[in-house]
Amino acid sequence: MIPTDFVESLTAVVGQAHVKTDDPSRLSYGTDALKRGKAADVVVLPGSTAEVAAVVRLCAARRVPIVPRGAGTGYTGGAVPTHGGVLVSLERMNRILEIDEANLVAVVQPHVITGDIQDAVEKLGLFYPPDPASLRQSVIGGNVAECAGGPRAFKYGTTKRYVLGLEAVLPTGEVIRTGGKVVKNVVGYDLTQLLVGSEGTLAIVTEIILRLVPKPPVQSTLRATFPDVESAVAAVANIIRARVVPAALELIDGESLEAVARNLNVRSLAPEGTAAILLLEVDGIAQAVVEEAARVEEACRAAGATEVLQARDEAERQELWRVRRELSLSLKMITPLKYNHDVVVPKGRIPELFALVREIKAQHRLRIPCFGHAGDGNIHVNIMVDPADADEIARAHVAEGELFAGVVALEGSISGEHGIGFAKAPFLPLELSAETIALMKRVKHAFDPDGILNPGKMFPP
Amino acid sequence: MIPTDFVESLTAVVGQAHVKTDDPSRLSYGTDALKRGKAADVVVLPGSTAEVAAVVRLCAARRVPIVPRGAGTGYTGGAVPTHGGVLVSLERMNRILEIDEANLVAVVQPHVITGDIQDAVEKLGLFYPPDPASLRQSVIGGNVAECAGGPRAFKYGTTKRYVLGLEAVLPTGEVIRTGGKVVKNVVGYDLTQLLVGSEGTLAIVTEIILRLVPKPPVQSTLRATFPDVESAVAAVANIIRARVVPAALELIDGESLEAVARNLNVRSLAPEGTAAILLLEVDGIAQAVVEEAARVEEACRAAGATEVLQARDEAERQELWRVRRELSLSLKMITPLKYNHDVVVPKGRIPELFALVREIKAQHRLRIPCFGHAGDGNIHVNIMVDPADADEIARAHVAEGELFAGVVALEGSISGEHGIGFAKAPFLPLELSAETIALMKRVKHAFDPDGILNPGKMFPP
Numbered sequence: 067m068i069p070t071d072f073v074e075s076l077t078a079v080v081g082q083a084h085v086k087t088d089d090p091s092r093l094s095y096g097t098d099a100l101k102r103g104k105a106a107d108v109v110v111l112p113g114s115t116a117e118v119a120a121v122v123r124l125c126a127a128r129r130v131p132i133v134p135r136g137a138g139t140g141y142t143g144g145a146v147p148t149h150g151g152v153l154v155s156l157e158r159m160n161r162i163l164e165i166d167e168a169n170l171v172a173v174v175q176p177h178v179i180t181g182d183i184q185d186a187v188e189k190l191g192l193f194y195p196p197d198p199a200s201l202r203q204s205v206i207g208g209n210v211a212e213c214a215g216g217p218r219a220f221k222y223g224t225t226k227r228y229v230l231g232l233e234a235v236l237p238t239g240e241v242i243r244t245g246g247k248v249v250k251n252v253v254g255y256d257l258t259q260l261l262v263g264s265e266g267t268l269a270i271v272t273e274i275i276l277r278l279v280p281k282p283p284v285q286s287t288l289r290a291t292f293p294d295v296e297s298a299v300a301a302v303a304n305i306i307r308a309r310v311v312p313a314a315l316e317l318i319d320g321e322s323l324e325a326v327a328r329n330l331n332v333r334s335l336a337p338e339g340t341a342a343i344l345l346l347e348v349d350g351i352a353q354a355v356v357e358e359a360a361r362v363e364e365a366c367r368a369a370g371a372t373e374v375l376q377a378r379d380e381a382e383r384q385e386l387w388r389v390r391r392e393l394s395l396s397l398k399m400i401t402p403l404k405y406n407h408d409v410v411v412p413k414g415r416i417p418e419l420f421a422l423v424r425e426i427k428a429q430h431r432l433r434i435p436c437f438g439h440a441g442d443g444n445i446h447v448n449i450m451v452d453p454a455d456a457d458e459i460a461r462a463h464v465a466e467g468e469l470f471a472g473v474v475a476l477e478g479s480i481s482g483e484h485g486i487g488f489a490k491a492p493f494l495p496l497e498l499s500a501e502t503i504a505l506m507k508r509v510k511h512a513f514d515p516d517g518i519l520n521p522g523k524m525f526p527p
Numbered sequence: 528m529i530p531t532d533f534v535e536s537l538t539a540v541v542g543q544a545h546v547k548t549d550d551p552s553r554l555s556y557g558t559d560a561l562k563r564g565k566a567a568d569v570v571v572l573p574g575s576t577a578e579v580a581a582v583v584r585l586c587a588a589r590r591v592p593i594v595p596r597g598a599g600t601g602y603t604g605g606a607v608p609t610h611g612g613v614l615v616s617l618e619r620m621n622r623i624l625e626i627d628e629a630n631l632v633a634v635v636q637p638h639v640i641t642g643d644i645q646d647a648v649e650k651l652g653l654f655y656p657p658d659p660a661s662l663r664q665s666v667i668g669g670n671v672a673e674c675a676g677g678p679r680a681f682k683y684g685t686t687k688r689y690v691l692g693l694e695a696v697l698p699t700g701e702v703i704r705t706g707g708k709v710v711k712n713v714v715g716y717d718l719t720q721l722l723v724g725s726e727g728t729l730a731i732v733t734e735i736i737l738r739l740v741p742k743p744p745v746q747s748t749l750r751a752t753f754p755d756v757e758s759a760v761a762a763v764a765n766i767i768r769a770r771v772v773p774a775a776l777e778l779i780d781g782e783s784l785e786a787v788a789r790n791l792n793v794r795s796l797a798p799e800g801t802a803a804i805l806l807l808e809v810d811g812i813a814q815a816v817v818e819e820a821a822r823v824e825e826a827c828r829a830a831g832a833t834e835v836l837q838a839r840d841e842a843e844r845q846e847l848w849r850v851r852r853e854l855s856l857s858l859k860m861i862t863p864l865k866y867n868h869d870v871v872v873p874k875g876r877i878p879e880l881f882a883l884v885r886e887i888k889a890q891h892r893l894r895i896p897c898f899g900h901a902g903d904g905n906i907h908v909n910i911m912v913d914p915a916d917a918d919e920i921a922r923a924h925v926a927e928g929e930l931f932a933g934v935v936a937l938e939g940s941i942s943g944e945h946g947i948g949f950a951k952a953p954f955l956p957l958e959l960s961a962e963t964i965a966l967m968k969r970v971k972h973a974f975d976p977d978g979i980l981n982p983g984k985m986f987p988p
Contacts, residue, residue: 167767167768168764191770213717223688223710224711227688236962236966243960246939246940248904248940249684249871249903250676250900250903250944251871251942252724252945252946253941253947253951253955254955254959254964255721255729255967255971256674256687256721256724257963257966257970260720260721263713263717264716264717281770283770306741307628309741310741311740350811351814351815353812354815410709410711412627412632412709413630414630439711443630444709478707478709479712479713480714481714482709483713486715490714494715499704501697501702502718505703505718505973506716508973509716509721512966512970513966
């Protein structure tokens, strides 16, 4: 239990309305998309950087754990308490402060929904490319904490490539500014990039300077169907060999397709015998898009595509993307719980990854639909479990371990998008050496000597 | 003086031929393009990661300073000893280990000349975009240590955007691997990006995994001349407003142009009354390049360009680029010593930067030709000094201080490309707060508890 005088001191900083100690509030901030976690002792909603810093100083003085939280849409528990303490929700810091067209930057507070930033800048002919599937729910601060990706990462890169500068509150309560509005800056260590993807364990980000690019004027979307995953991956290799960089290159396997078909109540979404589809999008100026779409089609046919459709208008484009958008919900209809693992391998090794998943499926009697960003080799491996079936859950955990070990053996990484949080923390030593983990802990200590910021995350217990 | 038994232990690691203690060797490794620095006590040339690690362990045991060095082409003394000790030249680690076409990556040792990497990958239709002016002399390890930029950074980004993973020797002698061949990886802290640009103060990089992109098939080069810098910058703004991202957007001022004309022994390189030129290059697939070049020309004319030339073939393209290539040598003809400051401001503020330089010029009676990467707001401000004129050198140092303070006031940065080294270390507090510098020192300590790696660099004395 948290002492009354401590709650009073928090209230003095943020005001009565912005401190919550009732059970429903504490519980509602105690979970994310992973559906595991613990309630905080107290939830505070600071309205400014100064208030965040004051809250942190109060916690630091008593060594109370602090968990920073955005929209709570993560898959690894990064924004969820594991040790109680104070949950700092940044939901009141939700403004776009500036869109500087001349310098192609936007300055935003952490709790702006990422899709809202995109809408705002696209009205001006500008573009913020990162597009996590959660972009209508997740906020930019969470995207920065996790270094969110999305389909467009193959061409445009992930969140980190668009963060030019940050304002952040250190676990000591000090406020720092890193980087700035300039796209080049080599003064001192790159703390900006160190903070991006640090999962709220090094500092609480209170302001973000984002780099924008011109919005590509034209997009063209194609869908290619294949008799097996190997052919789809061969098409990806052909596309790369043709030196085309699509804005999206999404692979969806047969089991995922079936789930969507069942959910949409249609017999099939693709020709008989389809074991994989690629959703492809090229963008740029009109003439380039026409040529690149032709090269993409050719690359798919050469790899054995059974059908290649190209959207002729926006309605057809939305129709092609529909399968991808319905995926997450459709998988939930199989069973409400999925362990969604965002593993990544060098793209040439995707067939080996699928072979590994087939083995794991058979051996542990599990349903594991897969889909993801083929250009990046970043595949979402969804281990579907019945929450009431303890044996299946146990088998799923064994399968996870085998998946992660296999991915590392394929020169891959156990997380390309979702981060480690507490869910993947036990697996960190599979990928990182003891020396590297020790070094990262020393870096953590340089920021957070008392270990009060987001404890229990990233590092193995 | 370094003890004989220590030299013997170094010799046991790398072999007699790869340890140099004679004065000419020590001196030749004691300076860079800045032309200041001190000789090392001993120069060692390890041939492998294991040898680098063994040398570092020997130095760590005796707390002897270590300075890692690539080609020594830097402008801020990063690869130059200030405290004696052991200079570790990586010149024997000079191989391209792998070009993996399927995964669009190259794996290289640190001492490969950057231009050689470009040549090797371009033969395969691939592209490594970063193009520092020194690309035929500097090596990739140095580019990584400094996060080198170049004209193409506006469109393609600097070195950091292309480094996917590293092998590095810590100041403790431990070898770590960061990142990998995958383009997405959010497992643990991003040590890769922390090491890029850390100026050899955190670790010695022994292997680099580089991301490659498809080589743009077509380029088009234009040159536009302007009556003043303001019009040239207005053209840059117009280009951005037209949502074109040129691969290069180089600004050269009148004083720089005159220097080149004098050196080439021609009366003039541009129409009478030209105070600034823009060298522009667009690249991509043929149809896109034609359209973008037209938009660039239009943007320049609308801003008041007096002339816009477009190269019709490769010979004309080389002719247009000639001015830019001759710049460095031409400035050396004015006087052999220049303080080349790579300051950067938000691009909309370039006119204010030029106004500041005009003021400084007049007040301190200095020649300060300027040129640089207008798209990035990254301008090379070259304070020309006569090495024999003590008064001019003193005035130049006062001017430097005013330039840096002014740049920071313009929301800029004192270094966009060259880093801090020892030359700019005293100015770090102009740009970074005491809290930020203290945090960076704690990060340094996390890597290098005894402070033996590249001491005297980055942080104010």
